[in-house]
Structures are given as structure tokens and as C-alpha cells.
Amino acid sequence: MISVDKNLCPHNHVCPLMKLCPVGxxxxxxxxxxVVDTSxxxxxxxxxxxxxxxxxxxxxx
Numbered sequence: 001m002i003s004v005d006k007n008l009c010p011h012n013h014v015c016p017l018m019k020l021c022p023v024g025x026x027x028x029x030x031x032x033x034x035v036v037d038t039s040x041x042x043x044x045x046x047x048x049x050x051x052x053x054x055x056x057x058x059x060x061x
Contacts, residue, residue: 001059002036002047009033009055017047017056 011032018026018034025040026047034056036047047056 001038002041002043003057003059004034004036005055005057006033008053010053017051020046020050022046 011028011034013032015026015028015032015034018024018028020026021041022044023040023042025037025042026034027037029035034047036056043058045058048058050056
């Protein structure tokens with residue numbers, strides 16, 4: 001499962017990971033934080049590897 005560490009995410013810009021996600025599982029909420037739709041996410045890890053702030057994290061369920 002992919003989650004967002006809100007303490008690391010600057011959330012003051014358009015998240016570049018939205019375009020990067022191959023299945024379109026990432027959107028942004030009204031506060032600007034990325035949100036991962038777990039029903040769409042294929043857990044490829046591309047967002048985790050590519051987040052410049054290290055805010056996207058893979059956590060085991």
C-alpha cells in the first residue's frame with residue numbers, strides 16, 4: 001500500500017507524480033496533498049522512487 005507522509009510533502013505545487021503514475025491512481029486533495037486511490041494503484045513503486053521529497057512510502061498491510 002502506498003501512503004503519503006504529510007510531514008515531508010510540501011503540497012504547495014501541482015504534484016508531478018500525478019502525470020508519472022501509469023494508471024492514474026494519484027490525485028490531489030483540496031489541501032494539495034497527493035491521494036492514492038488504492039483500488040486503482042498497482043503498487044509499481046514508481047511514485048515512491050520518483051518523489052523528490054521522499055514523501056511517498058510503501059507500507060505493508
